[in-house]
Amino acid sequence: xxxxxxxxxxxxxxxxxxxxxxxxxxxxxxxxxxxxxxxxxxxxxxxxxxxxxxxxxxxxxxxxxxxxxxxxxxxxxxxxxxxxxxxxxxxxxxxxxxxxxxxxxxxxxxxxxxxxxxxxxxxxxxxxxxxxxxxxxxxxxxxxxxxxxxxxxxxxxxxxxxxxxxxxxxxxxxxxxxxxxxxxxxxxxxxxxxxxxxxxxxxxxxxxxxxxxxxxxxxxxxxxxxxxxxxxxxxxxxxxxxxxxxxxxxxxxxxxxxxxxxxxxxxxxxxxxxxxxxxxxxxxxxxxxxxxxxxxxxxxxxxxxxxxxxxxxxxxxxxxxxxxxxxxxxxxxxxxxxxxxxxxxxxxxxxxxxxxxxxxxxxxxxxxxxxxxxxxxxxxxxxxxxxxxxxxxxxxxxxxxxxxxxxxxxxxxxxxxxxxxxxxxxxxxxxxxxxxxxxxxxxxxxxxxxxxxxxxxxxxxxxxxxxxxxxxxxxxxxxxxxxxxxxxxxxxxxxxxxxxxxxxxxxxxxxxxxxxxxxxxxxxxxxxxxx
Amino acid sequence: xxxxxxxxxxxxxxxxxxxxxxxxxxxxxxxxxxxxxxxxxxxxxxxxxxxxxxxxxxxxxxxxxxxxxxxxxxxxxxxxxxxxxxxxxxxxxxxxxxxxxxxxxxxxxxxxxxxxxxxxxxxxxxxxxxxxxxxxxxxxxxxxxxxxxxxxxxxxxxxxxxxxxxxxxxxxxxxxxxxx
Amino acid sequence: xxxxxxxxxxxxxxxxxxxxxxxxxxxxxxxxxxxxxxxxxxxxxxxxxxxxxxxxxxxxxxxxxxxxxxxxxxxxxxxxxxxxxxxxxxxxxxxxxxxxxxxxxxxxxxxxxxxxxxxxxxxxxxxxxxxxxxxxxxxxxxxxxxxxxxxxxxxxxxxxxxxxxxxxxxxxxxxxxxxxxxxxxxxxxxxxxxxxxxxxxxxxxxxxxxxxxxxxxxxxxxxxxxxxxxxxxxxxxx
Numbered sequence: 001x002x003x004x005x006x007x008x009x010x011x012x013x014x015x016x017x018x019x020x021x022x023x024x025x026x027x028x029x030x031x032x033x034x035x036x037x038x039x040x041x042x043x044x045x046x047x048x049x050x051x052x053x054x055x056x057x058x059x060x061x062x063x064x065x066x067x068x069x070x071x072x073x074x075x076x077x078x079x080x081x082x083x084x085x086x087x088x089x090x091x092x093x094x095x096x097x098x099x100x101x102x103x104x105x106x107x108x109x110x111x112x113x114x115x116x117x118x119x120x121x122x123x124x125x126x127x128x129x130x131x132x133x134x135x136x137x138x139x140x141x142x143x144x145x146x147x148x149x150x151x152x153x154x155x156x157x158x159x160x161x162x163x164x165x166x167x168x169x170x171x172x173x174x175x176x177x178x179x180x181x182x183x184x185x186x187x188x189x190x191x192x193x194x195x196x197x198x199x200x201x202x203x204x205x206x207x208x209x210x211x212x213x214x215x216x217x218x219x220x221x222x223x224x225x226x227x228x229x230x231x232x233x234x235x236x237x238x239x240x241x242x243x244x245x246x247x248x249x250x251x252x253x254x255x256x257x258x259x260x261x262x263x264x265x266x267x268x269x270x271x272x273x274x275x276x277x278x279x280x281x282x283x284x285x286x287x288x289x290x291x292x293x294x295x296x297x298x299x300x301x302x303x304x305x306x307x308x309x310x311x312x313x314x315x316x317x318x319x320x321x322x323x324x325x326x327x328x329x330x331x332x333x334x335x336x337x338x339x340x341x342x343x344x345x346x347x348x349x350x351x352x353x354x355x356x357x358x359x360x361x362x363x364x365x366x367x368x369x370x371x372x373x374x375x376x377x378x379x380x381x382x383x384x385x386x387x388x389x390x391x392x393x394x395x396x397x398x399x400x401x402x403x404x405x406x407x408x409x410x411x412x413x414x415x416x417x418x419x420x421x422x423x424x425x426x427x428x429x430x431x432x433x434x435x436x437x438x439x440x441x442x443x444x445x446x447x448x449x450x451x452x453x454x455x456x457x458x459x460x461x462x463x464x465x466x467x468x469x470x471x472x473x474x475x476x477x478x479x480x481x482x483x484x485x486x487x488x489x490x491x492x493x494x495x496x497x498x499x500x501x502x503x504x505x506x507x508x509x510x511x512x513x514x515x516x517x518x519x520x521x522x523x524x525x526x527x528x529x530x531x
Numbered sequence: 532x533x534x535x536x537x538x539x540x541x542x543x544x545x546x547x548x549x550x551x552x553x554x555x556x557x558x559x560x561x562x563x564x565x566x567x568x569x570x571x572x573x574x575x576x577x578x579x580x581x582x583x584x585x586x587x588x589x590x591x592x593x594x595x596x597x598x599x600x601x602x603x604x605x606x607x608x609x610x611x612x613x614x615x616x617x618x619x620x621x622x623x624x625x626x627x628x629x630x631x632x633x634x635x636x637x638x639x640x641x642x643x644x645x646x647x648x649x650x651x652x653x654x655x656x657x658x659x660x661x662x663x664x665x666x667x668x669x670x671x672x673x674x675x676x677x678x679x680x681x682x683x684x685x686x687x688x689x690x691x692x693x694x695x696x697x698x699x700x701x702x703x704x705x706x707x708x709x710x711x
Numbered sequence: 712x713x714x715x716x717x718x719x720x721x722x723x724x725x726x727x728x729x730x731x732x733x734x735x736x737x738x739x740x741x742x743x744x745x746x747x748x749x750x751x752x753x754x755x756x757x758x759x760x761x762x763x764x765x766x767x768x769x770x771x772x773x774x775x776x777x778x779x780x781x782x783x784x785x786x787x788x789x790x791x792x793x794x795x796x797x798x799x800x801x802x803x804x805x806x807x808x809x810x811x812x813x814x815x816x817x818x819x820x821x822x823x824x825x826x827x828x829x830x831x832x833x834x835x836x837x838x839x840x841x842x843x844x845x846x847x848x849x850x851x852x853x854x855x856x857x858x859x860x861x862x863x864x865x866x867x868x869x870x871x872x873x874x875x876x877x878x879x880x881x882x883x884x885x886x887x888x889x890x891x892x893x894x895x896x897x898x899x900x901x902x903x904x905x906x907x908x909x910x911x912x913x914x915x916x917x918x919x920x921x922x923x924x925x926x927x928x929x930x931x932x933x934x935x936x937x938x939x940x941x942x943x944x945x946x947x948x949x
Contacts, residue, residue, distance in 0.1 A: 711811025
């Protein structure tokens with residue numbers, strides 16, 4: 001493959017385009033509400049009506065507003081057809097003919113879409129995730145070509161460093177710094193790993209990105225491999241994501257076929273392969289050291305850092321591990337320049353963040369907003385607030401590692417530091433809205449039950465500590481706990497946080513600590529008199 | 532100086548801790564000059580008196596009587612000491628917890644493993660009802676001091692009592708803290 | 712080989728390059744409690760008892776895996792660490808059935824000793840009383856899961872020293888349990904060489920020689936060091 005061939009593929013794909021396209025969401029959420037059959041039926045109707053040469057029906061990735069799925073979009077007007085079913089799909093045809101259509105339509109100017117900014121999701125809902133040609137026609141792999149032929153690895157790392165990109169897996173470690181650490185490590189082999197073991201309850205950002213735009217991750221990983229000097233990549237993805245796995249497999253096969261993975265990519269002196277490793281359902285395998293153990297074929301348990309993976313990773317070799325969303329930012333940053341990227345977001349948190357908006361909110365789905373957008377803008381304007389005029393009580397971010405932010409702090413701009421100040425964290429991007437009927441102690445217990453079940457059992461504070469925290473929370477909810485138990489709970493949370501071996505245990509008490517910090521009265525009202 | 536009102540109580544345990552108490556031998560005579568024994572399995576009295584200063588409690592809480600009695604003791608006593616491993620952590624008494632609730636362990640002991648008297652049902656009219664779970668004392672009432680051991684040997688008991696009688700805090704360390 | 716100077720609790724001590732805080736502390740006669748650490752086996756940093764405060768880190772660091780660096784200031788006995796260590800022991804005592812009075816290792820148990828040393832006089836958590844099995848299918852040894860603290864010394868000694876890898880851990884969280892081969896009875900294990908090293912290194916009464924009664928289990932902990940010395944340095948001395 002050379003540049004001319006790439007451009008030819010792109011040109012050929014563009015010539016194939018029909019004047020009007022109906023984009024039908026085929027990401028997991030809409031697929032589970034039958035969008036594949038809807039797509040097939042619509043295609044058949046158009047063929048029967050002899051419209052097949054004017055209108056094309058294309059399966060695309062996530063269109064964002066999951067609560068109104070199955071979603072389809074008219075490429076000319078940009079309007080979205082909501083809650084389409086096999087029974088009303090003909091209505092779309094009426095709309096195309098300018099007749100009155102009984103399907104609910106949402107304009108692209110709706111606040112849900114208007115307030116967003118798509119960098120990670122730039123191709124999401126626009127391209128066919130199962131077609132490499134579709135990705136190439138949208139500018140795909142050109143950046144990789146430019147990197148391989150016009151930039152040195154140092155220049156790539158510099159660009160990423162200057163952009164201010166930070167790890168999207170939750171902790172927010174500067175990506176450029178991580179890359180330069182791996183690049184500087186001297187070893188005969190190096191690895192690049194994409195962490196797609198998204199396990200937080202309520203989070204589906206990585207899944208959507210992989211289902212919607214798998215080539216972008218492959219391209220991002222390949223650029224990273226070039227920058228740090230790696231020859232082998234792994235995408236560690238959880239087994240619960242069959243659709244994302246199958247799309248990745250397709251994408252890797254296509255990229256290999258075109259010579260975009262393998263030996264001498266774009267005829268440069270650079271080889272890179274990517275293999276999938278499928279997780280067997282352990283949350284802890286999202287923790288990088290446990291993840292590497294799992295890739296090596298061992299029991300997925302974490303080990304103490306340092307040494308960090310950048311120095312001592314897979315089989316002892318330097319390893320770069322980034323999250324899906326981090327890799328998804330690489331291509332846009334290189335393509336548009338670090339300056340462009342660093343102008344988006346806040347002082348210390350650059351770019352955008354994808355959130356999986358869920359819970360007691362009118363519009364749930366996948367959104368991407370610039371860092372610094374306030375929580376209020378996200379939940380009230382984009383999310384449309386609590387249905388039936390309910391009131392927001394709290395917003396949970398960061399899943400079982402995060403915390404609950406009270407409604408009084410809704411005007412906080414979303415970035416890494418401000419969320420930590422509120423006792424929560426960015427996490428990978430789950431955002432669950434809770435209304436005033438929510439019992440915050442129950443919320444804490446829910447997440448603690450999750451952490452307790454997902455603890456690997458290696459270190460004592462996490463294995464037994466989370467169990468005891470859960471036990472005390474149950475006692476509190478049953479009205480059996482005293483002030484003494486409550487003090488014990490606080491002590492235990494602090495201890496588990498400070499003494500656990502890995503991030504799972506270290507962050508597991510956060511839902512409890514943040515609800516105690518912001519909603520202590522709820523705990524106190526449930527306590528009984530001391531013995 | 533008034534004598535300290537002293538009590539010892541035997542809940543669900545083997546009485547080994549009380550036997551160990553008797554190992555204090557002639558020091559018991561010294562003790563008797565400082566304390567007045569107001570309630571104990573060593574004495575013949577039925578009711579736990581008010582205003583007890585110090586009480587050693589042997590055994591775990593295994594039945595309803597233990598439970599209510601312990602609550603009563605707490606109300607009537609200034610300083611409570613968990614006396615021995617059963618009081619502290621359930622020890623052997625609590626091994627039945629492994630087999631599930633009260634009925635399960637009764638069935639196991641009196642029907643499955645041996646059934647000499649052809650028991651079909653347990654008559655709780657004559658005895659106190661078993662709790663579903665044997666529990667250490669501090670899960671039920673506030674305990675002031677803990678004296679581990681199965682049984683705690685006489686030296687340990689003496690150390691604790693001497694300190695408490697002299698209004699000092701008994702800080703048990705090293706071997707004095709050994710369980711078992 | 713270069714030498715590092717650093718301090719533990721204000722006491723200046725020296726260490727060889729590459730030594731861990733724990734090794735240097737033990738050489739200097741400073742006590743740092745451990746349970747999962749065993750001389751000669753890889754360190755896994757799992758029990759968290761050896762956590763210390765280190766001047767160049769905001770987080771507590773395990774002494775068993777943290778290498779000494781020049782000028783490092785270590786605190787190994789702050790009130791906070793003492794409290795956390797007690798909590799760890801209490802959590803261990805509450806999660807399974809550690810009735811010392813009826814244990815083969817009574818008087819020879821590292822968990823029991825640490826509870827004493829660290830001043831654990833009672834357990835603040837509800838005892839769980841799980842109903843765990845005892846496997847005496849092996850002709851020489853037995854395992855009582857009620858006493859197991861999941862330190863994985865047996866797993867490591869079997870893998871790293873004996874080379875059999877009979878032991879491993881199954882399940883997760885509170886359900887984690889050590890298993891032999893593919894979770895079959897020990898006596899049916901095909902990989903077990905009956906060498907008994909796992910029994911030697913077990914800190915509690917979980918792994919025992921069959922036939923020993925309460926408080927009778929004696930474990931020669933120096934035996935493993937003897938084997939390693941013999942193997943690595945060809946020195947057959949005890």
